Amino acid sequence: xxxxxxxxxxxxxxxxxxxxxxxxxxxxxxxxxxxxxxxxxxxxxxxxxxxxxxxxxxxxxxxxxxxxxxxxxxxxxxxxxxxxxxxxxxxxxxxxxxxxxxxxxxxxxxxxxxxxxxxxxxxxxxxxxxxxxxxxxxxxxxxxxxxxxxxxxxxxxxxxxxxxxxxxxxxxxxxxxxxxxxxxxxxxxxxxxxxxxxxxxxxxxxxxxxxxxxxxxxxxxxxxxx
Amino acid sequence: xxxxxxxxxxxxxxxxxxxxxxxxxxxxxxxxxxxxxxxxxxxxxxxxxxxxxxxxxxxxxxxxxxxxxxxxxxxxxxxxxxxxxxxxxxxxxxxxxxxxxxxxxxxxxxxxxxxxxxxxxxxxxxxxxxxxxxxxxxxxxxxxxxxxxxxxxxxxxxxxxxxxxxxxxxxxxxxxxxxxxxxxxxxxxxxxxxxxxxxxxxxxxxxxxxxxxxxxxxxxxxxxxxxxxxxxxxxxxxxxxxxxxxxxxxxxxxxxxxxxxxxxxxxxxxxxxxxxxxxxxxxxxxxxxxxxxxxxxxxxxxxxxxxxxxxxxxxxxxxxxxxxxxxxxxxxxxxxxxxxxxx
Numbered sequence: 001x002x003x004x005x006x007x008x009x010x011x012x013x014x015x016x017x018x019x020x021x022x023x024x025x026x027x028x029x030x031x032x033x034x035x036x037x038x039x040x041x042x043x044x045x046x047x048x049x050x051x052x053x054x055x056x057x058x059x060x061x062x063x064x065x066x067x068x069x070x071x072x073x074x075x076x077x078x079x080x081x082x083x084x085x086x087x088x089x090x091x092x093x094x095x096x097x098x099x100x101x102x103x104x105x106x107x108x109x110x111x112x113x114x115x116x117x118x119x120x121x122x123x124x125x126x127x128x129x130x131x132x133x134x135x136x137x138x139x140x141x142x143x144x145x146x147x148x149x150x151x152x153x154x155x156x157x158x159x160x161x162x163x164x165x166x167x168x169x170x171x172x173x174x175x176x177x178x179x180x181x182x183x184x185x186x187x188x189x190x191x192x193x194x195x196x197x198x199x200x201x202x203x204x205x206x207x208x209x210x211x212x213x214x215x216x217x218x219x220x221x222x223x224x225x226x
Numbered sequence: 227x228x229x230x231x232x233x234x235x236x237x238x239x240x241x242x243x244x245x246x247x248x249x250x251x252x253x254x255x256x257x258x259x260x261x262x263x264x265x266x267x268x269x270x271x272x273x274x275x276x277x278x279x280x281x282x283x284x285x286x287x288x289x290x291x292x293x294x295x296x297x298x299x300x301x302x303x304x305x306x307x308x309x310x311x312x313x314x315x316x317x318x319x320x321x322x323x324x325x326x327x328x329x330x331x332x333x334x335x336x337x338x339x340x341x342x343x344x345x346x347x348x349x350x351x352x353x354x355x356x357x358x359x360x361x362x363x364x365x366x367x368x369x370x371x372x373x374x375x376x377x378x379x380x381x382x383x384x385x386x387x388x389x390x391x392x393x394x395x396x397x398x399x400x401x402x403x404x405x406x407x408x409x410x411x412x413x414x415x416x417x418x419x420x421x422x423x424x425x426x427x428x429x430x431x432x433x434x435x436x437x438x439x440x441x442x443x444x445x446x447x448x449x450x451x452x453x454x455x456x457x458x459x460x461x462x463x464x465x466x467x468x469x470x471x472x473x474x475x476x477x478x479x480x481x482x483x484x485x486x487x488x489x490x491x492x493x494x495x496x497x498x499x500x501x502x503x504x505x506x507x508x509x510x511x512x513x514x515x516x517x518x519x520x521x522x523x524x525x526x527x528x529x530x531x532x533x534x535x536x537x538x539x540x541x542x543x544x545x546x547x548x549x550x551x552x553x554x555x556x557x558x559x560x561x562x563x564x565x566x567x568x569x
Contacts, residue, residue, distance in 0.1 A: 073419060084411060087411075
């Protein structure tokens with residue numbers, strides 16, 4: 001197992017957050033975590049990314065406890081819903097900064113710029129980019145250290161149809177390259193052809209975990225998304 | 227309709243001000259000014275009375291001691307053992323001046339004051355001139371020499387206050403806002419996605435604060451062509467002061483979720499730390515309160531080094547205090563960062 005999650009929980013108040021949740025992820029899976037707003041999707045991903053600390057439970061990544069941040073930080077790349085880049089610096093600077101901090105050769109920055117079609121924007125300040133481009137920079141940054149696990153929180157939120165397709169294309173390519181990917185979405189119909197597994201969160205609880213075929217035939221999908 | 231929209235927007239703006247705690251400033255600043263004004267010595271009937279120290283073993287002319295004792299409404303006399311005790315009481319604002327025999331002009335007096343051009347000095351000279359005229363009618367003035375504890379002109383006398391202002395401005399206004407901005411924009415958490423240790427980020431921020439403070443102080447010295455008497459002692463206090471208040475500022479930044487809150491909290495800490503130290507010279511009450519604040523542990527040594535030929539050996543406690551406080555703030559910031567506090 002690449003990821004082992006046991007009784008992971010975080011409650012902000014009585015209604016919001018994630019109740020104790022357990023599941024496992026094998027290498028190379030592309031998992032869509034779906035659910036309405038406030039279902040606990042982002043909370044789950046943020047805990048897996050070490051952004052927020054859980055109230056309880058354990059997460060093991062390749063056998064290493066997530067609490068050991070320095071040991072697992074190179075294993076997980078997280079792309080938040082709102083790209084958190086240094087807006088007042090260029091695309092190239094942002095990538096080089098994180099490459100330097102991750103002890104990644106700058107050659108990798110060139111590869112990312114090329115791979116993500118960012119070469120024309122390398123000198124552009126991030127604040128001048130569209131949200132779609134920012135999201136591409138954000139994904140590129142997460143891939144700098146080549147982590148085996150990628151977490152994407154609402155990667156297509158606020159993007160137009162073309163840009164959404166571009167992001168999904170990138171995700172497919174990363175999956176094809178052997179990455180394990182978990183991403184959230186509140187639009188299940190969009191990820192029908194993308195995910196290999198779907199997990200449905202409802203009011204902080206995991207209420208479905210199975211293949212896309214099973215999910216789209218299930219009553220719970222009908223009930224929540226009809 | 228237009229009026230209604232303006233009102234709705236105005237109420238919305240007030241709501242934002244309430245939410246980001248700007249309103250606290252509106253209440254805090256007048257309250258702070260009120261308390262400070264109450265701590266500044268009031269101009270009551272005793273204010274015309276000058277507090278003079280006379281040295282026990284000095285030989286004063288009999289007409290001087292007689293006149294001084296007779297003029298108890300004008301002069302309050304304290305007998306001190308020696309000049310050292312007089313200087314101490316002077317610094318504590320328990321005396322306005324110390325009178326000793328003037329070696330250069332036997333039979334006359336030398337006056338030792340904190341500042342030559344202060345209102346207290348003028349009052350002492352006026353009162354003694356009046357006493358001399360009443361006792362002798364004419365003749366030379368009793369006070370024939372005035373020495374000041376503070377060396378240099380008015381510009382130099384204000385220097386410790388300006389330096390303290392720079393240190394606190396960067397420590398309490400600039401750094402907390404920057405830390406809060408990195409938290410608010412999730413930049414800090416993004417940096418923690420790389421294999422950097424929390425302490426490395428904190429040290430980098432500390433270096434930023436110290437470099438900003440030292441650059442600002444150096445620039446001020448270059449512009450004003452002010453040179454400290456004891457360079458090593460001075461640098462030691464600027465470095466430890468910048469360390470302490472940078473760490474303090476980073477800690478304040480960690481207490482806030484966003485920049486607006488950090489600015490408000492910064493001002494709330496900035497004013498009390500600045501004013502009592504800067505105003506302690508004009509108030510006995512503030513002199514008693516100021517040492518309770520860490521800013522005074524920086525201000526007082528700076529004042530001593532810059533104006534009174536002070537040496538670090540006499541101010542080791544202040545240096546250690548600033549270092550320990552800075553280290554405590556650094557540690558608290560580390561704990562908050564580890565707990566992802568308001569991140």
